[in-house]
Amino acid sequence: LHKCKIVSGQTLKKTRLYMNKWQHSFFSIFFLLFTYYVNSQPSYKKEVLEDMIRFNREMKSDRLIVSIKDTIITDVTFRGKPNDKFLIYSITKIFSGIAIGVLIDKKLIENPEVSVATFFEEWKNDTLKNKITIRHILQHTSGLSSTNGSQEIYPETDFVQFALESSIMTEPGQTFFYNNKAINLISGIVKKVTGQSLELFIKENVFIPLEINNYKWQTDKKGNTWAMDGLWLTANDLMKVGQMLCNFGEWNSKRILSESWCKMMFQIPLVNAMNGKYGYAMAIRSLPIQEKISITRKTIDTLNQLGLKTELVQKLQMLHKKDHYKYLELGLTLNQLFTTREMEEISSFASRQMIPLYTVQNGNFYIKHGGEYGLLITAFPKQKKVVVRYLGEKWGRKKKDDGTDNKYLIDDEIVNYMIGL
Structure with missing residues (x-):
């Protein structure tokens, strides 16, 4: 005859508790993986x-x-x-x-x-x-x-x-x-x-x-x-x-x-009122309904710390009378503030330091x-x-x-x- 081991009610209770925890953990992990999978899949309008x-x-x-x-x-x-x-x-x-x-x-x-x-x-x-x-x-x-x-x-x-x-x-x-x-x-x-x-x-x-x-x-x-x-x-x-x-x-x-x-x-280059819209050997456009760009305070501060001429920094700071611009609008404002040689001096300085000059809002x-x-x-x-x-x-x-x-x-x-x- 096989010997049977008698399991107490306490042990059964612990086992059920363990199983419930394991099942809960399993389903939690499954849910997280499923959510990650769904979020990683491309969504688009089929029509x-x-x-x-x-x-x-x-x-x-x-x-x-x-x-x-x-x-x-x-x-x-x-x-x-x-x-x-x-x-x-x-x-x-x-x-x-x-x-x-x-x-x-x-x-x-x-x-x-x-x-x-x-x-x-x-x-x-x-x-x-x-x-x-x-x-x-x-x-x-x-x-x-x-x-x-x-x-x-x-x-x-x-x-x-x-x-x-x-x-x-x-x-x-x-x-x-x-x-x-x-x-x-x-x-x-x-x-x-x-x-x-x-x-x-x-x-x-x-x-x-x-x-x-x-x-x-x-x-x-x-x-x-x-x-x-x-x-x-x-x-x-x-x-x-x-x-x-x-x-x-x-x-x-x-x-x-x-x-x-x-x-x-x-x-894109600052010259021609930024109307060229051509980056480093590729054309760049902003989304038409969200064309908001700026030369940020952080960028200007960095250029200042690295040694850009004080008078150029001061002129750049004047851009912050307005939060954001469109490309052409910023380009025309730069034309009013700077000569083409000054814009080239700023561009050259930033390029030498590998610093992007302007930022497109939200990318x-x-x-x-x-x-x-x-x-x-x-x-x-x-x-x-x-x-x-x-x-x-x-x-x-x-x-x-x-x-x-x-x-x-x-x-x-x-x-x-x-x-x-």
Whole structure:
């Protein structure tokens, strides 16, 4: 016979109490995990997304990908194959800003105020060109002559040398003018600093950690990687770049760029009443209904402590007669308070210290860069939203009936869909 152990009522009571506590703990943990899971999932308006897809189909898009909180919520191939590469044209420029950030993060250059003449002897004795900094190149304020297009550049053997030989039209930092010619100097700077082409440098430091391997990048006859355009990427790989920028330099738990450099990249120049809205090789916009920016007291105090001229600090303090401004409003106020040279002096000082000058209230801004004919990447860092739209040349080249614009260019409409999503 088996011996039976008699369990007292006291023991049973303790056991039930223990079981109740265990069950309570289990359900508490389960509830917390479930709540975390639900909160981490992207929420969006399904009807807005469906309308966005319908509109892109009507507007001849080849590819449309939307991501929220690093999760792809739609990935549509209207024509071709999902991993077809497209020439992304001017979106290529984003990688110039990224490349300089990697160089700074690796301490291979000190900051964006390094003179371009540091790398090119022929500029050292030119009293205007030797004032041009890396920041000027990235923000399109170098003053070098250029047309908006690239047709004058394509026939050249050496794009970097062609930029070096450009005449200078205005003093550096005085005016914004989109410059395809000057941006190619970034390719030359990367080669001078690292001994690598811009393509190889980006491959090792950006593409490999982003798991991008299906790409092509054009070079000039001298072997220089084009910085102005020339990169072919799949839509999914460009999405990874947008997600990385949304996360201030991090992707899939890998740190690719420092957060401090990303914050610098998202700053636009003070000149032209801040109407250029172009950061370090990428366009920057604020959300239209929440366009509130300011140069904060904390920033001004920091600049003062680091040694910015007293008279410039005092003028900056006058901005606090009002809490917030719109971009153009702040730009016009700065124009009234400062000369363009004083604004450039402030910008240069802040850039040398790696201090973002202004702050967008609640982080309500977005990064937007378009390529020829209707290619687009837009990223909303605060909302963790990214959209990539590809449009092939067949439809992209078609003009409106009045001939004024590309018929299937829908950048603004896509941004509005993303805001409403």
